[in-house]
Amino acid sequence: MNAVELATILLAWVFGVHIPLVYTVLGVLWTLPALEYASRGDGRYMVAVKGIARYLIAVYAVGGVFGTIITVFLAGMLPVFTNLAGVLLWPVWATAIAFGVAIALPLIGYWYRTLGHMSPGRHAALGFLTAGFTTVIPLMFRLVFAVVNYPAGVEVVNDPSSLVGFDLVVRNYWALFSNPTYPPLILSTLLGAVAFSNALITFVYGYSSSNLEVVSMSRKVALTFGAAAALSGVWYLFELYYYAPTMAWSILGGMPSTIPASLATVFMPTYSLVAPFIAAVILGLVSAVALLTSSRIKSRALNILGLLTSIATVIDVEEVNLLSHLPYAIIPPVSAAEELASQYGVNFALTVAKVLSASTMATTLNALAVFVSADPAVLYFSMAFFALFTVLVLVGIYMALSWRRGS
Amino acid sequence: MSTLEAPLLARWLSGVGIMAHLLLASMFIGTITFAVVAEYRYMRTRDDDWRLLARTFAVIATIFLGVGAAFGTLVEFGLVVLWSNFVTLIGSGLVLPFYFELYAFLMEVVLVPIYVFTWDRFRNGWYHWLIGLVAALGALYSAFNILAVMAAMSMRPPGLEIVELPKSIGQVIQYAAVFTSPSGVLNMFWSGAEIFIFHGILAALILSWSAIVGLTIYSHRRSPKPYKLKALRTMLPALTALIAVEGFVIGHYQGELVVQFDPLKLSAIEGMFWSGFKVDPLLSLLAYGDTTHGFWGYFSWPASIRPPSFLPAFYLGFMVAGGVLLGAWSLGLTLYYYDLHKVKGFGWIKGIERLLVVGGPYALVLLAALASIGGAVTAEVGRQPFVLVKAVPSTTGPPEITGIPVGLGGLYNPTLTLTPWLAALIFAVELLMPALAIYMVYLYLNRRVVE
Structure with a gap:
């Protein structure tokens, strides 16, 4: 097993657990105040609101922990990339953490504690405020994703005194937001989070035939937001086609016309992810059909199918988004490659592309990869351990959901 | 060109942050350990007082874990933002304790909530106690790994060499810390580190x-x-x-x-x-x-x-x-x-x-x-102004103190602009977070008394 494969496996696993959890945190945070406001303190809705809020409290910390695991894997497996990302994008990290920890955490705790002790309108307003602050976290982290798709705002400066021959510089942090892949990415994330959370609410309560008013409302929200998220996904793919051609090539299976034939080998993806992409579309459709039919057919099997396909859709889409970058950690833009080639020569452009590859990032100064290749048992033990704890996370969530005070 | 010292404000921010995290982490370790001890006493004696103590301390531990984990994320990002080049040291040499820390972290974060939510769920109560015990061991193992890294900061582990790169990478990365053999990473837990731990x-x-x-x-x-x-x-x-x-x-x-x-x-x-x-x-x-x-x-x-x-x-x-x-x-x-x-x-x-x-x-x-x-x-x-400190004997004078400087060109983020108002905001957060945990414990204990 080489360093890139190791990094890929570990990051794919941790993203596969982290993203569904934080999607539900985000989606639930926007859904609950809406539900609370719509119900105006109606007891039938409030039972569900309190149950879902308990889930939120249990999952926020677990989701956060998996975020920390991502950081450790990035630092351990791609140290140079993480180091440079820390230096270049520090305001982005700082803003995310300031909102994620300093503001959102106490607000979520306060919101949970005041549930049922404040007028529904005021409490819903507090909920929306909390959701707004929490949303800054994905707004920032998705900006990092957008930068690795297409490094808008990041300049490559020729520097013979640098070991790699160039420096990466961000002169204006606001320029990062001009990234064309960012709006559809963040939009599909936010819409998808609300759709996913409401789909889960529909299927979980549908399975137990409880909180039927909430089920009906959540189903409509899941379908509406799911459709909007799918449209945003199409927009995202469209932007990738023009600005992150390696990803588009990997996902669609053919070389985008935006890549000059002479640069085909530079932008060729490592994996063809056509099958996982089609699978994601099918899973999403099955999930939508399950949502639609569950209003008429009362079937536990249908709810389980809907639940599993919803989770699988989110994981699949996220993995496709992550893996389609390969072989790059940061995909060099076609326009930049051409400009660098004309300004400094083809060799310099190729050097930049090579340095930005995941292979260079993962094999440079990577003690863990060296250690694991010398002793692969460490990795096998890790995979077994992580699998066990993924199951235990689900058990923990189930326990939290089924917990009753005083029991 | 590197400077030995980082700005005072940055060092204060890290110092206060680490102290606050240390307080929260210590309180978690202490409370979860006591919960497990109390439940053990309950299982042996069937004295309900011990059961009450165990349940109370398990919840308090969860509060400290929740706030402590969130604060840990703050410290971690503080590391990436303030001392960015430390990340390269992690990847190049110090990674193993961080990697093992993930197991410990998972044990804590997954098992502590399960421990709290499963009182009286098991016919054989020893299974429940066992969950608590593993969670407490997770807490101790977590401390073990983080302290191994802190030990390395003060005493460079055997076999770890500091490499000053001939040229910097992108005007940012100047140093790496590399073990001379693949299995050298295990020296992060050498006998000296174990004493420190x-x-x-x-x-x-x-x-x-x-x-x-x-x-x-x-x-x-x-x-x-x-x-x-x-x-x-x-x-x-x-x-x-x-x-x-x-x-x-x-x-x-x-x-x-x-x-x-040293x-x-x-x-x-x-x-x-x-x-x-x-x-x-x-x-x-x-x-x-x-x-x-x-x-x-x-x-x-x-x-x-x-x-x-x-x-x-x-x-x-x-x-x-x-x-x-x-x-x-x-x-x-x-x-x-x-x-x-x-x-x-x-x-x-x-x-x-x-x-x-x-x-x-x-x-x-x-x-x-x-x-x-x-x-x-x-x-x-x-150990200031260095990390990964090592004293090299000298025949002409005192031992030469070597290490990677914490200032610019060493660990400090060269692009960071740390303004006083930003620092004041971070200080406020660093102090408010432990206060929040203590307030939550106070609320919980008060509610218990009312109940």
Whole structure:
């Protein structure tokens, strides 16, 4: 097993657990105040609101922990990339953490504690405020994703005194937001989070035939937001086609016309992810059909199918988004490659592309990869351990959901 | 071009953040450990007082875990934002403890909620206790790994070499730390590191149990209850024993490590403010068992690499004196709560009852806090301005102190603009987070009383 494969496996696993959890945190945070406001303190809705809020409290910390695991894997497996990302994008990290920890955490705790002790309108307003602050976290982290798709705002400066021959510089942090892949990415994330959370609410309560008013409302929200998220996904793919051609090539299976034939080998993806992409579309459709039919057919099997396909859709889409970058950690833009080639020569452009590859990032100064290749048992033990704890996370969530005070 | 020191504001931010995280992590370790001990006592005796204590402390532990984990994320991003180039050191050499820490972290974060949500769910209660035990071991293992990294900061592990790159990477990365062989990464847990680690884990337990005992004494004085007395009678002897082991055994070995591996830190913390090589009979006796050994004085090294001269106040004043007083107070309270003042020959305890018991809550908390702060400052400020410190013997003068500088060109983020208002905001968060945890515990305990 080489360093890139190791990094890929570990990051794919941790993203596969982290993203569904934080999607539900985000989606639930926007859904609950809406539900609370719509119900105006109606007891039938409030039972569900309190149950879902308990889930939120249990999952926020677990989701956060998996975020920390991502950081450790990035630092351990791609140290140079993480180091440079820390230096270049520090305001982005700082803003995310300031909102994620300093503001959102106490607000979520306060919101949970005041549930049922404040007028529904005021409490819903507090909920929306909390959701707004929490949303800054994905707004920032998705900006990092957008930068690795297409490094808008990041300049490559020729520097013979640098070991790699160039420096990466961000002169204006606001320029990062001009990234064309960012709006559809963040939009599909936010819409998808609300759709996913409401789909889960529909299927979980549908399975137990409880909180039927909430089920009906959540189903409509899941379908509406799911459709909007799918449209945003199409927009995202469209932007990738023009600005992150390696990803588009990997996902669609053919070389985008935006890549000059002479640069085909530079932008060729490592994996063809056509099958996982089609699978994601099918899973999403099955999930939508399950949502639609569950209003008429009362079937536990249908709810389980809907639940599993919803989770699988989110994981699949996220993995496709992550893996389609390969072989790059940061995909060099076609326009930049051409400009660098004309300004400094083809060799310099190729050097930049090579340095930005995941292979260079993962094999440079990577003690863990060296250690694991010398002793692969460490990795096998890790995979077994992580699998066990993924199951235990689900058990923990189930326990939290089924917990009753005083029991 | 590198500078040795980072801006003072950045060092203060990290210092306060690490202290606050240390407090939260210590409280989690202490409370989850006590919950498991209490549940064990319940399983053995079926005394409901122990069950109440175990459940209460399990919830308190969850609060500290939740806020502590969030704060850990803050510290972690602080590392990436302030000391960006430390990330390269992690990847190039120090990764293994961080990697193992993930297992520990998962054990804590997944099992602690399961522990809290599964009271009375198992027909055989020992299964539930086992979940708590593994969660507590996860907490201790987490501390083990993070302390291994902190140990490496002060004492470079065997086989770890600092590589100064011929050219920087992108004007950012100048240094890497690389083990000479693939299995060298295991040296992160070498014997010297293990002493540092156990010193730190015991310190965490002492800090948290001192706080718990102090608050329990205070609460017991206001409204005496049998379960509070039982808690005190369990924790006080254990606390006294821990302080004794920390001071007399592990503290001694830790001191020997400093003598052996970092003579500059030794001179700074012991207040050896002279130039050149000089015999110090008392320190020689403590370190070598005779009075003939000499030591290099603080002024033997250039001013640019000397740690601050205020360190004796933290080491001798806060850590050593605070620790000794804490041990004495804890011993006195142990004797008192075991009613030894009623036994012939121990009547003098009655004479100092008021001092012991009324002053106890304040003294235990204050002394434990001072000793912990003293220890942490001694370890972390004493190695300034370097990380991965190693003393290289010299034939012409004092040992050469080598390491990676924490300033620009070393660890510090070259693109960071740390304005005072931003720093003030971060300071506020660093102080408010532990306050939030304490407030949540207060709310929980108040609600329990009402229920």
